[in-house]
Amino acid sequence: MIRxxxxxxxxxCPVYTVTVRHDGTGTFEGQRFTAVSGARDFRxxxxxxxxxxxxxxxxxxxxxxxxxxxxxxACGPHATDMPSVEVQWDGKAGHRAFAYYFGCDRTRNPGxxxxxxxxxxxxxxxxxIGARP
Numbered sequence: 001m002i003r004x005x006x007x008x009x010x011x012x013c014p015v016y017t018v019t020v021r022h023d024g025t026g027t028f029e030g031q032r033f034t035a036v037s038g039a040r041d042f043r044x045x046x047x048x049x050x051x052x053x054x055x056x057x058x059x060x061x062x063x064x065x066x067x068x069x070x071x072x073x074a075c076g077p078h079a080t081d082m083p084s085v086e087v088q089w090d091g092k093a094g095h096r097a098f099a100y101y102f103g104c105d106r107t108r109n110p111g112x113x114x115x116x117x118x119x120x121x122x123x124x125x126x127x128x129i130g131a132r133p
Contacts, residue, residue, distance in 0.1 A: 001019060001020070001021045001022070001089070001090045001091065002019070002020050002021075002052065002053065002056065002087065002088070002089055003017060003018070003019045003086075003087070003088040003090070004017070004018045004019075004020075004056075004085065004086075004087050004119065004120065005017040005018075005085065005086045005087075005088075006083055006084070006085050007083050007084045007085070007086075008032060008083065009081055009082055009083040010080070010081025010082075011081070012033045013033060013083040014030075014032070014033045014034045014129050014130065015030075015031040015032040015033060015034070015083075016028060016029060016030045016031055016034050016128075016129060017029045017031070018120060018123065018125060020044055020049055020052060020123065022049065022091075024043050024044050024045065024046065024049065025041065025042075025043060025044075026041065026042045026043065026044050026123065026125075027039055027040070027041055027042075028040045028041075028042060028125050028128045028129075030128060030129075033130075034128065034129055034130055035127060035128055035129060035130030035131075036127075036128045036130075040128055042123075042124055042125060042128075043124075044123060044124065048122060048123055048124065051122045052119060052122045052123055055115055055118070055119045055122060056087055056089075056115075056116070056119055058115070059087065059098045059100070059112070059115070059116065060087075060089050060096055060098065061096045061097070061098060062096075063094070063096065064096065064097075065096065065097040065098070065099070066097070066098050066099070067098075067099040068098075068099065068100045068101060068104055068109065068112075069084065069099060069100075069101040069104070070101060070103070070104070074104070074108060074109065075101060075104035075105065075108070076104065076105035076108050077105050078101065078103040078104050078105060079103035080103060081103070082101060082102040082103030083102055084099060084100060084101040084102060085099070085100055085102070085116050085117075086098070086099040086100075087099075087116070087119075100112060100113070100116055102117065
């Protein structure tokens with residue numbers, strides 16, 4: 001299972017949680033600034049699940065949790081009022097998590113913001129999220 005959760009920002013950023021499972025089931029929970037509020041179930045094809053898993057795989061810790069946020073060495077200078085995302089993986093290998101604040105210095109981790117930010121585009125949930133700022 002993969003859980004992808006966004007956080008609020010200083011503006012109208014969509015806040016939601018999406019969970020996808022290897023059996024092709026998924027749940028979207030819109031919380032703020034999304035086209036749909038509350039929980040909605042959806043299905044993903046094996047190809048969609050694999051693409052989502054592959055996009056997020058480079059950021060999955062071998063064990064435990066990693067956090068890139070203001071105050072951590074990996075973040076460095078940062079912008080304020082930006083959203084963050086937390087990805088959690090639960091399965092036979094146990095629980096692992098990666099949290100990333102989108103205001104962190106992108107030169108320290110090139111490509112990470114684009115990879116994490118675009119991962120939901122691989123799932124059939126665009127109409128649930130709605131327009132993004």
